[in-house]
Amino acid sequence: MPSKYVIHTETVLRRFQPLIQSGIIAWEEGCLKCPVCVKKKCVYSVYDHRGLNARQMVESIDNECMNCLRCVQGCPNELIHKSINPEFAAMGDEHWTPNIIASLWAQSDSGKIPVSGAGYPGPFSGPGFDAIWTDMSEIVRPTRDGIHGREYISTAVDLGRTPAHLVFDAESGLLEDDSLLMNIPLPIILKVPAFGAISEKTLVGWAEAAKRLGTLFTVPEDMLKAIPADYGRWLFPSFSTASALEGLPDGCRMVELAFEDGLSEAIKRIKDFDPSILVSKKIPMVEGMADRAESLVASGVSIIHLEADFQGRRHDDPGTFLKDGIRSIHLKLVDAGTRDNVTLLASGGISMAEHVAKSIICGSDGVLVDFPMLIALECRMCRRCEKGLSCPVDIQDASAEWTAGRVINLVGAWHNQLLEVMGAMGIRDARRLRGEVGRAMFFDQLDRETFENMGAVVEECELE
Numbered sequence: 001m002p003s004k005y006v007i008h009t010e011t012v013l014r015r016f017q018p019l020i021q022s023g024i025i026a027w028e029e030g031c032l033k034c035p036v037c038v039k040k041k042c043v044y045s046v047y048d049h050r051g052l053n054a055r056q057m058v059e060s061i062d063n064e065c066m067n068c069l070r071c072v073q074g075c076p077n078e079l080i081h082k083s084i085n086p087e088f089a090a091m092g093d094e095h096w097t098p099n100i101i102a103s104l105w106a107q108s109d110s111g112k113i114p115v116s117g118a119g120y121p122g123p124f125s126g127p128g129f130d131a132i133w134t135d136m137s138e139i140v141r142p143t144r145d146g147i148h149g150r151e152y153i154s155t156a157v158d159l160g161r162t163p164a165h166l167v168f169d170a171e172s173g174l175l176e177d178d179s180l181l182m183n184i185p186l187p188i189i190l191k192v193p194a195f196g197a198i199s200e201k202t203l204v205g206w207a208e209a210a211k212r213l214g215t216l217f218t219v220p221e222d223m224l225k226a227i228p229a230d231y232g233r234w235l236f237p238s239f240s241t242a243s244a245l246e247g248l249p250d251g252c253r254m255v256e257l258a259f260e261d262g263l264s265e266a267i268k269r270i271k272d273f274d275p276s277i278l279v280s281k282k283i284p285m286v287e288g289m290a291d292r293a294e295s296l297v298a299s300g301v302s303i304i305h306l307e308a309d310f311q312g313r314r315h316d317d318p319g320t321f322l323k324d325g326i327r328s329i330h331l332k333l334v335d336a337g338t339r340d341n342v343t344l345l346a347s348g349g350i351s352m353a354e355h356v357a358k359s360i361i362c363g364s365d366g367v368l369v370d371f372p373m374l375i376a377l378e379c380r381m382c383r384r385c386e387k388g389l390s391c392p393v394d395i396q397d398a399s400a401e402w403t404a405g406r407v408i409n410l411v412g413a414w415h416n417q418l419l420e421v422m423g424a425m426g427i428r429d430a431r432r433l434r435g436e437v438g439r440a441m442f443f444d445q446l447d448r449e450t451f452e453n454m455g456a457v458v459e460e461c462e463l464e
């Protein structure tokens with residue numbers, strides 16, 4: 001039996017005080033000067049410890065408060081209140097919500113699965129991946145001793161084309177197949193985000209994380225020079241022009257081509273240089289993507305990377321989400337009988353561990369993760385760096401080792417959540433999860449089936 005793939009995590013402390021969801025407001029005016037103030041009764045002694053972080057000009061009280069509300073309820077003159085921190089509420093956008101950002105920070109601290117307390121106060125359904133519910137019916141029959149117990153749940157996936165069938169010669173000898181496959185231990189590839197206060201140290205840290213995780217790191221051609229040559233094996237460079245292929249790093253095993261002009265010549269050039277290099281073609285998530293994917297597979301392309309915008313939406317139609325794009329390509333290839341000839345990777349807006357499992361259920365083989373790698377480094381998604389302004393958390397100054405540690409923690413937490421979800425679905429191999437819609441429920445479909453005909457009058461049926 002192969003040894004188990006386990007991501008070893010350890011606490012990597014933040015460099016800055018995080019933005020906290022709520023803050024304490026305590027009025028002095030009207031204070032009754034009680035002999036024993038409720039502030040003295042705080043079980044966490046928050047009021048005794050409070051102090052000012054002079055570097056960031058942040059009061060420590062909000063970071064230490066555990067939100068038990070004892071002081072709020074106990075003050076006889078109701079002078080103590082808790083209020084939403086407007087700076088926290090203003091973080092990110094409708095996709096990269098403050099709660100998602102804060103959860104990614106916490107997972108990067110410790111590598112632990114986030115636990116948010118009893119009950120779920122959120123909406124029943126929502127847009128994009130929130131409209132998919134995974135079937136957790138096997139949770140009543142979990143693996144014998146947990147996700148890290150004796151039963152093996154494999155998250156490994158293959159990149160490339162799997163042979164459709166074996167071919168034998170007249171003497172029953174197996175004939176060579178030209179299929180090329182690479183195996184990575186989890187369906188997650190790291191990717192440089194479209195913006196960020198990124199320095200050479202950041203890039204080296206991400207490359208180091210990919211190396212220790214055993215996965216790949218997608219880097220645009222203009223950033224390749226910043227990464228030492230010995231990381232070549234873990235790089236998955238993305239080229240926007242055929243001429244840029246000159247910069248192919250030594251040892252690299254997979255290349256992405258993001259251009260259309262001269263595509264087949266570029267593939268031939270790479271194969272002539274080293275036939276063992278896998279070639280992936282990036283296609284934007286726009287109208288006609290399924291037809292484009294089908295024609296690429298027919299021409300022999302063995303890996304397709306579908307890229308949505310950074311909120312996981314179609315570039316030319318924000319009402320269509322990554323799950324819909326993956327599904328349309330997957331089903332098109334299934335209908336054409338060519339699905340096993342290609343690996344389908346997806347990126348754009350993957351912001352939670354559950355999105356990895358849901359992307360695979362929709363039909364992808366794996367995902368590329370970009371902004372969570374930046375948020376792991378305390379990014380607040382303020383987008384100041386896009387305008388050339390300074391980063392409030394100086395990401396560019398963080399060491400490569402600290403960067404790698406926080407990204408490994410985040411991916412470790414996601415890997416454990418993937419194991420939990422797969423275990424609860426009764427799926428023991430990530431490759432078996434691909435397109436397994438029988439293990440999920442789609443809100444749109446249920447909504448349609450339940451309510452579409454409600455109130456419809458059946459013809460020739462008279463109501464009394």
Ligand code: SF4
Pocket residue numbers: 024041042043044045046047064065066067068069070071072
């Ligand atoms: S809400 Fe609870 S933890 Fe926070 S300061 Fe008041 S008593 Fe302490």
Ligand code: SF4
Pocket residue numbers: 195196197374378379380381382383384385386389390391392393394395
């Ligand atoms: S915190 Fe703001 S400025 Fe810094 S990397 Fe993130 S988005 Fe850019």
